[in-house]
Amino acid sequence: QVQLVESGGGVVQAGGSLRLSCAASGRAASSYAMGWFRQAPGKEREFVTAIPWSGANTYYADSVKGRFTISRGNARNTVYPQMNSLQPEDTAVYYCAAGRTLKTVVERTPNAFDAWGQGTLVTVSS
Numbered sequence: 001q002v003q004l005v006e007s008g009g010g011v012v013q014a015g016g017s018l019r020l021s022c023a024a025s026g027r028a029a030s031s032y033a034m035g036w037f038r039q040a041p042g043k044e045r046e047f048v049t050a051i052p053w054s055g056a057n058t059y060y061a062d063s064v065k066g067r068f069t070i071s072r073g074n075a076r077n078t079v080y081p082q083m084n085s086l087q088p089e090d091t092a093v094y095y096c097a098a099g100r101t102l103k104t105v106v107e108r109t110p111n112a113f114d115a116w117g118q119g120t121l122v123t124v125s126s
Contacts, residue, residue, distance in 0.1 A: 002026045002115040004096045009120030012086055018122060020081045022096030031098040033105050034079045035059075035113060036070070038092035038122075047108040048094070049081055059105050064090075086124045093119040 008020035022034060035050035049070045050059045058070050067085045072078070083090070097113035104112045 002031055002098045004098060004115055004117035006094065006096045006117040006120040009094060009122045011123045011125065013125050014087055016086050016124070017082070017084045018086065020083065020094060020096075020120060020122075022079045022081075022117060024077045024079075024096075024098065031115070032101050033099055034072075035097045035099065035104060035108075036079075036081050036094055037097060037110060037113075038090075038094045039119075040092040043092075045095070045110050047110075050105050050108065051079060052105060057105075059108065061108075083122070086122075088124050088126050091122060091124045093121050095119045 003025045005023045008018060010018060012018055031053055033050050033052045036048040037045045038048050039045040047061050048064055049068055051070045051072055060068060069082045071080050096117040098115040099113040
């Protein structure tokens with residue numbers, strides 16, 4: 001069982017930046033990829049970004065491409081989504097997720113991931 005803890009959420013004005021963090025413990029090495037999803041009130045959870053555990057590729061939703069970047073920490077048990085040029089549409093609870101197979105980065109759907117953090121709230125004001 002992989003345990004995930006998110007942090008870094010907060011309130012920021014449009015155009016600002018935040019860096020989120022997801023720290024993994026347990027059997028994190030068994031995961032193929034770490035990803036992030038977000039869920040706004042009344043909306044379904046949507047894919048944001050993902051990074052394979054041992055690969056160099058990164059994946060982004062079209063809505064955040066060019067604004068968000070994700071990287072892995074030196075300890076390799078932490079990932080950091082850097083979110084720039086934030087807009088009110090980015091307001092949501094952001095969830096860190098882990099998955100064990102290639103489908104995490106191919107399908108990029110919540111069902112492809114099997115471990116989730118508690119979420120961290122990002123609020124972007126106009």
